[in-house]
Amino acid sequence: MKKESRNSPTDASPDSMPDSVPDTERVTIDEAGRVVVPARFRRALDIQGRQQLIMGLEGDTIRLRTPSAALARLQAIVRRHRKGSGSVVDEFILERRAEAARE
Secondary structure: OOOOOOOOOOOOOHHHOOOOOOOOOOOOEOOOOOEOOOHHHHHHHOOOOOOOOEEEEEOOEEEEEOHHHHHHHHHHHHHHHOOOOOOHHHHHHHHHHHHHHHO
16 A cells, blocks of 8 residues: 655646645544644744634635735735836825716
8 A cells, every 4th residue: 555645645646736745734623613723834834822814715725824924915916916106095096086076
């Protein structure tokens, strides 16, 4: 019987695997639907105590992020799609004033 590596998914073909395969660990969901995040993951992300996390569903994957990581990700997305270089708030106010002037 072939031993499974912790770092390689068994259902992915070599062509579909990313350059860096994420570290994984098997966990159990209890009767109340709770999952314990392994201590080494919590240490790596500096998650402490009763800290809130952001949970997202991406395809067949549940992803947990710290609020600061989720914010940084959203800011990166906005930066990629921004056209101007000024303040988004100032641009929004100017657009609304222009609409009001046309009415």
